[in-house]
Amino acid sequence: DGGITQSPKYLFRKEGQNVTLSCEQNLNHDAMYWYRQDPGQGLRLIYYSQIVNDFQKGDIAEGYSVSREKKESFPLTVTSAQKNPTAFYLCASSLAGENTGELFFGEGSRLTVL
């Protein structure tokens, strides 16, 4: 069945380490997104990609990096430059262009920095 798969579900990282969160979708969607969720702050956009090999910074891109080498995959790297990386990270996909509407979300990855 179609959907979005995020892994790992839980991740612990020591300060100073980079970590990569995986996001794979089999919905044949062109657009993919990464959001960060913190209590009381809603969902904040980190990066998004409307097409393969292209992506744009969202509102809080500092300390993060992404790649979009395949339509199905949009991994997010949380680098050591991210000052407060402990959060719940959500990946989503949708149709692109004017049809961007319903976002389909994965179940999230919870990152804790020790």
Add this chain to the structure above:
Amino acid sequence: QQQVKQSPQSLIVQKGGISIINCAYENTAFDYFPWYQQFPGKGPALLIAIRPDVSEKKEGRFTISFNKSAKQFSLHIMDSQPGDSATYFCAARGRHGSSNTGKLIFGQGTTLQVKP
């Protein structure tokens, strides 16, 4: 900049009551306003959505009311049930050609608890 503001942050309602969550937006270059529902430990899922050319949309117990001139929209949950207990997010999509093209901007979220 917070372009979509949502209130209240939390809400407690008795079973059978009406839950009301409000959102206001600051940018007129939005063309689609969805509401998402999120259960603990899960990703959000689309609940109901509206376009600005209509003032109300109803799906079962869920209704969106939209006031274009006031730049406000709200979610009403009629006959609220304990199973409705979740976090609700409003959102606004950037109009094609605007600086927010293709972006969905979310409100801060409302945690709803429906007491049995």
